[in-house]
Amino acid sequence: MMRRASIILPLLVASAATAQPTNTKTLADQLFRQGRDFAKAGNWAEACPKFEASLQYDPAIGTKLNLAACYEWIGKPASAWGLYREVIEEATRTRDKRLAVAKKSAAKLEPTLPKLMLLPPSPEPPGLVVERDGVVIAPAELGTGIYVDPGPHHIKASAPGFVAHEHDVEAVESKGVSYAIPPLEPAPVVPETVMTAGQPIDAPAPRSNRRLIGVSVGVGGLAIASVGLVFGARASGKLNDAKELCGGDLVCPRDDVAAGQALVDDSRAAATISTVLVVAGGVAVVAGIVLVVTAPSRSERSLAVVPVITDEHAGLSAVGRF
Secondary structure, three states, X not given: OOOOOOOOOOOOHHHOOOOOOHHHHHHHHHHHHHHHHHHHOOOHHHHHHHHHHHHHHOOOHHHHHHHHHHHHHOOOHHHHHHHHHHHHHHHHHHOOOOHHHHHHHHHHHHHHOOEEEEEOOOOOOOOOEEEEOOEEOOHHHOOOEEEOOOEEEEEEEEOXXXXXXXXXXXXOOOOEXXXXXXXXXXXXXXXXXXXXXXXXXXXXXXXXXXXXXXXHHHHHHHHHHHHHHHHHHHHHHHHHHHHHHHOOOOOOOHHHHHHHHHHHHHHHHHHXXXXXXXXXXXXXXXXXXXXXXXXXXXXXXXXXXXXXXXXXXXXXXXXXXX
């Protein structure tokens, strides 16, 4: 809501602080005069930034009064009230004659100011940071009604390990509003990565998991190799059947050529599959052993891979304590 305010022009020039360097004081005075010209023309949106800039170079009482009046005109009564309070404190200390003007203006504004109360989330996470319109507010402000300008205010709450919560709250003139920040949600766990030659790759499994992974890979390798040995036995059996049918030199009679050739082909196919599976299983067993060996040693755990040969089959066996 736009409010009328009387801008205090005649009192400004004499309020410059003598302790400021000449060039800074001159710049502050130029910015102030530009702001005053915009104010006289009723261009408050242009006047306020000039008064703000002048105030940064020279925090004079007169500039604060004019900026407060400007804030009233553009609908920022809480910002204006805050400046009037600063002037009251300073003018009381220095016995400045503009004290009465600041007190009257602040008293007129205070009943119209909205109050915004922000309540922290429950439970409150460690490292909670609450921002209002991009400015971090002090923890002491939480749970307390604070004067704010009318209109929307953007609230953001964040904490390490949690997803930030953002929300807009509307402040209305002469009314109080409260907003309870909901519990923050834990942030999703992102797998760690390491950099190799400038490219991110998955981080290696923790050493605490290598033993289990190694045993799993090794047992899988043994299973694959065992299947390969079965195919090897099948290949040998098919070849023996072919020799029984066609003789040791595999020269078959005319009537048995087709059957003998089929047995030989089956034997070759089974032998090829056997070779592939045994090699793959052996590689997996070796990889499993490496993983187990490089895992943190524990005296109560051991693993050994030994050959097993009987009259009926041959293979590898994993023995140990886990």
